[in-house]
C-alpha cells in the first residue's frame with residue numbers, strides 16, 4: 001500500500017499517544033471496529049514501539065508511527081514493524097531515509113518552501129501541520145493552489161465539528177486527530193462510537 005492508498009482508507013487517522021502498552025490492543029480493536037483502520041502511534045512515549053508491535057496483531061489495522069523526526073527514529077519505527085511513517089515536519093535526511101527504506105511516508109508541511117523541498121525529493125502527499133494554528137482551511141487553500149499535484153492530511157486542532165469543511169476540500173484526502181483516542185485506559189464502546197462517527201464523515 002502506498003501513502004495515497006493509506007490516506008484514502010478512512011476519513012480520519014487517529015493520532016494516538018500510548019502511555020501503557022496494555023492499552024494498545026483494546027484501543028486498536030475499538031478503532032478498527034468503528035471503521036478507522038489506519039492508526040498513527042506517536043513516538044512520544046516509551047510505550048509507543050511496543051504498542052505498534054502489539055497493534056499490528058489486530059486484524060484490519062494498518063499501523064504506523066507518528067512524531068518520527070530523524071533517521072534514527074525512522075529505524076526504530078521500521079524495526080517495530082510500522083507500515084507507514086508520519087513526521088511533524090520535513091528534513092532532507094529524514095525524507096531521503098524514508099524514501100530509501102521504501103516505507104509510505106507522510107511528512108508535515110506548513111509553508112510553500114516545505115512543499116517544494118518535498119517535491120524535490122519526489123514526495124507529494126503531506127500532513128498539513130499544525131493545521132488550525134498554521135491558518136486553518138484558508139491557509140491550506142492558498143498553499144494548495146500552486147501545487148495541484150499535492151494531497152494533504154491536515155492535523156492539529158481538527159475535531160468532529162470542523163472536519164467536514166476540511167474533507168470537503170478536494171486536495172484533502174483525510175484528516176488526523178487525537179479526539180478519537182482519548183488518553184487513559186480505553187473505554188471500548190466509547191472509542192468505537194467516536195470512531196464510527198469519524199468514519200461517517202465521508
Ligand SMILES: O=C(O)C(=O)C[C@H](O)[C@H](O)COP(=O)(O)O
Nearest residue numbers: 015042067088155156157177178
Ligand atoms: O505528534 C505529532 O507528530 C504531531 O504532529 C502532533 C499531532 O499530530 C497533533 O498534536 C494532533 O493534534 P490534535 O488532534 O489537535 O491533538
